[in-house]
Amino acid sequence: TVRCVQVIDETDDVKTFRFVAEPPILFSYKPGQFVTLDLEIDGKPVKRSYSISSAPSRPHTLEITVKRVPAPPDAPDRPAGLVSNWLHDNIKVGSEVRLNGPMGKFTCADYRPDKLLFISAGSGITPMMSMSKWLCDTGADVDVVFVHSARSxxxxxxxxxxQLMAALHPNFKLAITTTRPEIDQAWSGYTGRLNEAMLAEMAPDFRDRIVYVCGPNPFMAGVKGMLAGLDFPMENYNEESFGGKKPSKKKATAATPEPVKGEDRPRLHLVESPSTSNEPTVVFAESGKEVSCDAEDVILDVAEQEGVPLPSGCRMGACGACKRKLLEGKVEYDDEPDALEEDERQEGMILTCVAHPVGRVVVSA
Ligand code: FES
Incomplete structure (x- = not known):
């Protein structure tokens, strides 16, 4: 459990929540990792993961930085950013929260390169801030170019x-672009979306750098495509996704479970006309629910829509909280998930938060 000791308004819709451990301990994590908040909202347990925005070089407190998420313009009644908005409205100095973690492999701490290039957009800045503060605090001999894209x-x-870090640390260079600068706001930095010419000016030696990218999925896809097109060595490319569903690429990394012996298999309570076609269908074995869905859907979303309780955390294949056994069928992942070991795959375990059903699947849930 952690207790909030400060709430900092970073922008009009972004707050940083600073916590101390209760009872007091020093926080230990790698810069760039995330934690999962274990909350109860409207009587329902909810878990959400947020990158840590503080640095482990200042271990007495831990910070997360959260953007309020408005309802989509086409559905103003929908509570889009349920958890983020709840945190904004409910976490005050003195509030206590349960945290799990740290988790995640998006960190420069395991391997300190000579030159780094951080590229972020919006609240994707948080893990970059953690890594940058840590590098500056520890006096690391690393040359950092910090590129950020903001709306205004x-x-x-x-x-x-x-700006202070850039002023104090000669090997920390800051380059910010704003995509929608407003007339009444003074701005002398870059404007417009990050493009090849801008990148070449911000970091002429970008091909020599280890790159970390975090932001909305379309932004990351754009940066990745741009770098690949510029002959950047993609083995030096790292990214962390947040929010929204990744666009489906349907790469073939299907998990194939071992056959389940009849006597071990939970009894199925299927709906009256079980699907026999190849259309994506998820059967939740213990709950006895069979749901036809879209191939783009992930099993965790389908479960939540049907009220089938499944644990979850990061919702991006990194923490392992949503692991379940696939009893029948096959699933696909857009990208190789981090939180599944080879022996778990062999046993038929899947990560429901990132697993798309291929045809009819039966999941232990
Ligand atoms: S919720 Fe973290 S791996 Fe699925």
């Missing part, structure tokens, strides 16, 4: 802190 000057999260 007033939306730049950590702007003053970043």
């Amino acid at each position: 000057p007033k939306d730049i999260i950590f702007h003053q802190k970043l």
Whole structure:
């Protein structure tokens, strides 16, 4: 359990929540990792993961930085950012929260390269901030170019802190672009979406750098495509996704479970006309629910829509909280998930938060 000791308004819609451990301990994590918050909202247990925005070089407190998420313009009644907005409205100084973690492999701490290039957009800045503070605090001999894309000057999260770091540390270079600068806001930095010419000016030696990218999925896809097109060595490319569903690429990394012996298999309570076609269908064995869905859907979303309780955490294949056994059928992942070991795959375990059903699947849930 952690207790909130400070709430900092970073921008109009972004707050940093600073916590201390209760009872007090020093936090230990790698910069760039995330934690999962274990909350109860409207009487229902909810878990959500947030990148840690503080640095382990200042271990007495731990910070997460959260953007309020508006309802989609086409559905103003829908509570889009349920958890983020709840945190904004409910976490005050003195509030206690259960945290799990740290988790995640998006960190520069395991391997300290000579030159780094951080590229973020929006609240994807948080793990970059953690890594940058850690590098500056520890006096690391690493040359960092910190590229950030924000909507407008007033939306730049950590702007003053970043400017201070750039002023104090000669090997920390800051380059910010704003995509929708407003007339009444003074801005002398880059404007427009990050493009090849801009990148070449911000970091002419970008091909020599280890790159970390975090932001909305379309942003990351754009940066990845741009770098690949510029002959960047993609083995030096790292990315962390947040929010939204990844666009489906349907790469063939199907998990094939071992056959389950009849006597071990939970009894199925299927709906009256079980699907026999190849259309994606998820059968939740213990709950006795059979749901036809879209091939783009992930099993965790299908379960939640049907009220089938499944644990979850990061929702991006990194923490392992949503692991379940696949009893029949096959699933596909867009990308190789981090939180599944080879022996678990062999046993038929899947990560429901990132697993798409291929035809009819039966899941232990
Ligand atoms: S919820 Fe973290 S791996 Fe699925």
